Amino acid sequence: MPRPIKATIHMGSLRHNLQSMRKLAGKRMLWAVVKADAYGHGLERAVRAFEEADGLAIIDIFDIERARRFGWKKRLLLLQGFFKPQDLPMIEANDAETVVHNEEGIRLLQQFAPFKNLKVHIKINSGMNRFGFRPEEEASVRATLSSIAGVTVMGITTHFANACPEWDYGGPVSVKEQMQNLGELARRQTGACFANSAATIWLPQVAGDAVRVGISLYGVSPEPAIASRTLNIKPAMTLSSEILAIQNIRPGESVGYCSRFTAQRPSRIGVVACGFADGYLRGMPQGSPVYVEGHMAPIVGNIAMDVMMVDLTDIPQAHVGSTVELWGEHIAVADLATRAGTIAAELLCAVAPRVPFCEDEN
Ligand SMILES: *Cc1c(COP(=O)(O)O)cnc(C)c1O
Numbered sequence: 228m229p230r231p232i233k234a235t236i237h238m239g240s241l242r243h244n245l246q247s248m249r250k251l252a253g254k255r256m257l258w259a260v261v262k263a264d265a266y267g268h269g270l271e272r273a274v275r276a277f278e279e280a281d282g283l284a285i286i287d288i289f290d291i292e293r294a295r296r297f298g299w300k301k302r303l304l305l306l307q308g309f310f311k312p313q314d315l316p317m318i319e320a321n322d323a324e325t326v327v328h329n330e331e332g333i334r335l336l337q338q339f340a341p342f343k344n345l346k347v348h349i350k351i352n353s354g355m356n357r358f359g360f361r362p363e364e365e366a367s368v369r370a371t372l373s374s375i376a377g378v379t380v381m382g383i384t385t386h387f388a389n390a391c392p393e394w395d396y397g398g399p400v401s402v403k404e405q406m407q408n409l410g411e412l413a414r415r416q417t418g419a420c421f422a423n424s425a426a427t428i429w430l431p432q433v434a435g436d437a438v439r440v441g442i443s444l445y446g447v448s449p450e451p452a453i454a455s456r457t458l459n460i461k462p463a464m465t466l467s468s469e470i471l472a473i474q475n476i477r478p479g480e481s482v483g484y485c486s487r488f489t490a491q492r493p494s495r496i497g498v499v500a501c502g503f504a505d506g507y508l509r510g511m512p513q514g515s516p517v518y519v520e521g522h523m524a525p526i527v528g529n530i531a532m533d534v535m536m537v538d539l540t541d542i543p544q545a546h547v548g549s550t551v552e553l554w555g556e557h558i559a560v561a562d563l564a565t566r567a568g569t570i571a572a573e574l575l576c577a578v579a580p581r582v583p584f585c586e587d588e589n
Pocket of ligand 1: 260262306386423424425439440441442443449
């Protein structure tokens with residue numbers, strides 16, 4: 228038998244979340260963002276769960292072939308474009324669409340033309356300052372791309388640096404400023420894809436005819452302070468394990484490597500089969516919760532490679548073999564991430580290959 232840790236993907240929740248985001252997207256087409264193996268949930272599962280999305284958006288070139296192999300027949304978008312011109316024939320052959328984000332990309336297309344029908348989206352920089360042309364360059368970039376034999380310009384796209392409610396304040400790189408940066412383009416209704424999850428949820432004023440939603444589809448609120456429940460989305464991954472052993476220790480005795488936790492009272496310490504080699508962050512602060520037998524138990528001591536320890540003193544019904552939820556329905560992965568000074572996506576993407584995955588219809 229494998230170690231008792233496992234990640235359960237809730238196919239029903241993925242489908243439900245797609246429906247919820249679909250409502251918010253209104254008439255706009257919906258790209259389901261499935262980069263990084265669907266934020267750690269598995270691309271193949273995402274292909275099945277998101278069959279009603281209009282397209283899948285990815286980063287890795289090879290995910291084009293994987294998605295097609297898994298049966299995806301609709302649109303595919305490379306969010307960061309192609310990395311080497313050698314990839315262009317495969318992109319075309321699989322009828323995928325690519326972003327073009329800089330002059331170098333245009334030059335490569337000119338060099339490798341003609342194409343049969345290469346579909347490109349022009350990436351505009353609205354303030355993130357990673358990829359994209361300045362808004363005022365859009366017209367000339369479009370003209371240049373359109374003049375390349377076999378290239379079809381599908382539209383423009385931008386990715387907001389900030390779109391959560393706290394950024395609706397008017398200052399630098401606020402929602403307002405990013406929209407101002409876009410100038411005329413901000414009002415474009417056709418062939419324009421602006422909104423990520425946060426903008427789809429909180430910025431109904433964002434125009435365009437397409438959205439790209441990622442984290443919300445996995446049941447995580449883009450703003451940790453706003454519970455996912457209130458957005459009508461459900462956590463799609465439960466990371467769970469079991470208690471392998473229980474130690475009864477005396478006041479003054481310590482637990483684990485470097486003896487970082489010392490008991491103040493007679494304590495029952497549970498050893499949980501989940502460590503940093505499973506992808507759980509070693510930096511998760513002591514006192515962070517796991518969920519056992521209907522209660523929260525605090526993590527005590529340093530998290531090790533294969534196990535962590537939790538204080539079960541106040542949960543007498545917990546026993547060897549009790550199920551432990553690391554995150555899922557009772558422990559929001561976003562709350563856990565906040566404790567560790569990171570975001571939920573990092574935890575979801577970090578689940579290690581040695582953790583078995585399974586799925587249910589919940
Ligand atoms: C990851 C990504 C998204 C999805 O963002 P979420 O906040 O997860 O909804 C959209 N667009 C681009 C370009 C991305 O890289």
